[in-house]
Amino acid sequence: MPWPKQIISPPSPPDLDILGDQVTLHPGGYVAPSTKPGGDGEQNLVEHMARFRESPLDFLREVSLHVSGQGWRAYDDVLGQPIFYSGFSEDMKRMIMQTPMLRQKLEELAGSRVLIEEREGLLGSETDLEEKKKKKKKKKRRQEAIEESLKEVALEMTDAMICKMESKRFIRGAYYVCTQLLTRAYHQGIHVSSEEVLRLRSVAEDAAGKKQSIIFLPCHRSHVDYVSLQIICYRLGIALPTVVAGDNLNFPVVGAFLQHAGAMWIRRSFGEDALYTTLVQAYIDTLLQNGYNFECFIEGGRSRTGKLLSPKFGILSFLLDSVLSGRVNDAIICPVSTQYDKVVETESYISELLGQPKPKENLQDFLSASSVLSLRLGRVDVRFHEPWSLREFLNDQIARIDAFQPRSPSSPKGTSRKDNRVRLLRTLGFRVLSEINAVSVVMPTALIGTVLLTLRGRGVGKGELIRRVDWLSDRVRNKGGRVAHFAGAPTEAVVDRGLEVLGSGLVGIVPGLPETTYYAVDRFQLSFYRNMTIHLFISEALVSAAMYSKVKQGGGPDNQMMSFNALYEQVAFLSQLFRGEFIYPTAGLLANLNATLSGLESDGVLSLTKDATGKLLSAQVSAQERASGRENFDFYCFLIWPFIESTWLGSVSLMGLTQPLTPQGEAGETWVDFTKAQDTAQLLGKTLYHQGDLSYFEAVNKETLKNAFQIFEEEGIVFIEKNGKDKKSRSLICLAEEWAPQRDPETGQIISQGRLWDYIEMIAKSRREGKNRRDGATVSSRVLRLTDSLGQQLFENAKVDGVIGQEGPGSFVKRKKSRRDSSRSKMKARF
Incomplete structure (x- = not known):
């Protein structure tokens, strides 16, 4: 089996002879690919892996090179700070425990506990001067004792949290084993852009000299994401990043392996644990202050739908705070896109999206999943956006905020600072997502x-x-x-x-x-x-779906012409509706709409009518597009229709939350279980699909419905609230009074009119309807009866669960409504 060119960096002259080509060696043993006319500038970084059955001698030779640690396999002269040495974990724990932030928090928590004990009379009385002195000494000793106890707890938490990359021999073996397993599943290897990885190495070399961290922010579609990035960093001779991972993966054997390979375990929810929150911040500060590379997934969990999720601001907030506070001078942001021919977990994703509970990770399932290793899943493509300075980004954004949005003198103290922090987080998150999309490869x-x-x-x-x-x-x-x-x-x-x-x-x-x-x-x-x-066609999809509201009416071309004002109104509505689903261009609604219409006109999809001044008056499907069977126009509609269908389904299910009538003939008031409400929406969708009223079965997926309910909450259509503060507290949902449709006082049936009904109709304008359209209304009376029937079951369950009889929306709903109205006025669709 001949050794491939470009990617092998063996140390001995015979290996260089095998290459038979001129190569450039870099620190860590990485070989830059030779530039050839017509080359695609790509490399398969794991093409060197040999198979025993295919080539026993090459396989044994590769194993011997890994065991002996020769050339790049030794992982010696890496770009970055030293991590693989005995005592690394103890040094890290010591540095974390010595951070001023953590020490201050321990003192603060101990002091708070002493005050509580003092109020409860556990520290004695103060009848005279002598007693006061004794009490003061007792308080001091008690505080010291509590601090020591908290230190022990913090140390245990730290030991469970931090990555423990101490052994080069272990990481060499881990690299070899993981690469063998990964290339058996993805038989065509891990491909990267030669230009991008050379740029990344240059940035890593500069960052190492300044003792700065590279923060890798990849998209997250599979558990393979972090394995592939670790393999790439190893192969390129870049210090491995510490990877933020949920502690649900920290199960026996596998958890320890991942922790020694770079995993940092964190809880899925911090709750109100101030010590744990401070500990996470102290660890991240320590990593960034010492120039250790870092990796976290900007979307939080894995995307079950294939597209990027909205950014999660948990870990991102810690990173922002490290630099904003001045505790860390700077760090380098590197957005990363990982694409697959086929994602291993898609079958389990579909089960989850259809409402099956997510199984808890365990060793048995991990081992049973080994069957994927015999699959031929194609290849993995990893692309790196050009890295940039987090400090420069923050300075630029803060300057913009100060210049264009100064705080009003009447604003409460601290309000502007808090709002600006949220604005910085959102801007940072969406910039990273946009850049991930920009470098993504379509497989x-x-x-x-x-x-x-x-x-x-x-x-x-x-x-x-x-x-x-x-x-x-x-x-x-x-x-x-x-x-x-x-x-x-x-x-x-x-x-x-x-x-x-x-x-x-x-x-x-x-x-x-x-x-x-x-x-x-x-x-x-x-x-x-x-x-x-x-993501590449979301602008065209929104415009086409808005145009479809006119096209679906039928008739000749003139009858299907849509005025610009009507088009603008529908596009604005859809862009707001899907602001949690998609990432829009940042130019603003009007500019994006005009640019999209011009592009569709150039492609022959639409014809535009303008007045003498060039002002756009109307749009319609072009004669050329009609002649071709509307295949391009329909393409854009088909992209967005399943999402419109899902949001329509979610809004229809809200009709079922209409309060039942009391014996006195008045609307009752109660809350229902939010999870059960979502499950009911899914059940409604499955029924409507099989009865022909829903065109897309994927419209019933749990993730899109969850996003729809989030939009409904932001719009104030529903209120969602926990019925307690502990982790086991359920979320409850209630339809806002001003959105609730009326019931017929005689029959008790929901009347198909009102604010919510109009909202559903607005969504339905761009919806591809099912085959059953016997009733004139978009939501037929038959569908409405089914929705109401399922809703009544929710209310019956609420009685059994004891939800009815609890405090209703009351004053806290008014507070939430006021807060949501305020926040919603600040949320502008970016399409």
Whole structure:
């Protein structure tokens, strides 16, 4: 088996002879690829891994090089601060415990406890001067004792939390084992951009000299994400980052392995544990002050839908505080995109999205998942955005805030500072997500999945599939996106490769036809791959869906013409509706709308009418697009329709929260279990899908419905509140009074009118309706009766659970409404 060029960096002359090419050695043994005319600038960083059955001698040679630790395998002269030495963990714990922040918090907590004991009379009385002296000494001794006790607790927490990268021999073995396992599942390896990794090494070298940390912020679609990034850093000779991981993965054997490979365990929820919160901040401060690289996932958990999730501000807030406070001078932000031909966990994701509870991670499930190692899942593509200074970003943003939004003298003290912090966090989070999208590579499986789910009809011939994949690839590139490169292979070969990876479980072939015809077997799972492309076309999708509100009315071209004002209104509504789902361009609604309309006109999808001054008056589907069967216009609609359908479903389910009538004929007032309300919305969606009133089964997925309910809460349509402060407290939901529809006092049935009904109708304007449209109203009386029936079951369950009879919305709802109205006025859709 010949050694591949570009990526091997063996130390001995014979290995260099095998390369037969001129190479450039860098610290850590990394070899820069030779530049060749027509090269794609990509490398497979794990192509050197040999298999025993294929090449026993090469396999044994590779093992011997890892065991002996030669060349880059020794992981010696890495770029970054030293981490692999005996006593590293103890040094880290000592530094954390000595941080002024933690010591101050321990003193503060001990003092608070002493005051409580004093108020409870546990420290004696003060009848005379002598007693006061004794009490003062007793308080001091008691405080010291409590502080020592808290230190012990903090030390135990620290030991359980911190990563323990102490052994180079261990990390060499871990690298080899993980790479062997990963390349058995992803048989085409881990691919990176040569230009990007050389730039990253240059940044790492500069950061190491300044003792600054590189903060890697990857997207999160799979557990493979952090394994692949660790492998890349090892292979490039960059100090491994400390990786923030949820303690749900800290189960026996595997947890210890991951902790010694770089995992930092944190709780999923900190609650009101002030000591633990301070401890996490102290650890992050210590890492960044000493220049250790760091990694956390900006989305929090793994994306179950295939697209980027909204940023989570937990760990990001700690990082921001480290630099804003001045405790850390600076750190380097590096957004990272990881894309897969096929994600290992998609089947389990679908189970979760359909309402199955997420199983707790354990060793048995981990070992049983080893079957994936025999799969051929294609390749992993990792891309690195150009890194940038967090300090410079913050200085620039603070200067903008001071220049354009000075605090009003009448504002409460501290309000502006708090608001500015939230604004900084949001800007930072969405910038990182935008840059992840900017460097993401669209894989062949994503192209195929997108095409199959955006065509009318049951299936597609191979020739048409190839044509549409070509068209979509061109559209991706025109939008500034990247398509995975396959060394000039024809589209047919790339499509065949993608179909092989997806397998017959996702894409089937209709037998006995004169042309090979494919169809989507599992549309729900295939939607995961379609969603990997939607960020590139979200502007076009929103505009097309808004236009569809006119197109669906039928008639001739003139009848389907939409005024600019009406188009603007519907696009504004949709962009607000999906502000938690998608990341929009930052130019603002009007600028983005005009740019999108111009682009659709240039592509021949829309025709625009303007007055003599160039002002846009109206838009309609172009004659050219009509002649082609509206395939491009429909493509954009198909991308967004499942999300519109899901939000419509969520809003319809709210009708079921209409309070039942009391015996006196008045509307009652109660709260219902929020989780059960979401489950009921899913059950409603499954029923409507099988009855033909819902076009997309993926519209019932739990994640999109959860986002819809979040928007409903932000709009003040519903109120969601915990019924207690402990972890086991349930969340309850109640329909806001001003949004609640009325009931017929005689029949008790919900009347199809009112503010919520109008809101549903607004969503439905852009919805692709199901086949059953026998009733004139968008939400037919039959659907409304089903919704109400399910809602009544919720209220019956509330009685059994003891929710009815608790304090209703009352004053705290008014406080929440006031707060939400205030916050909602500040939230502007960025499309």
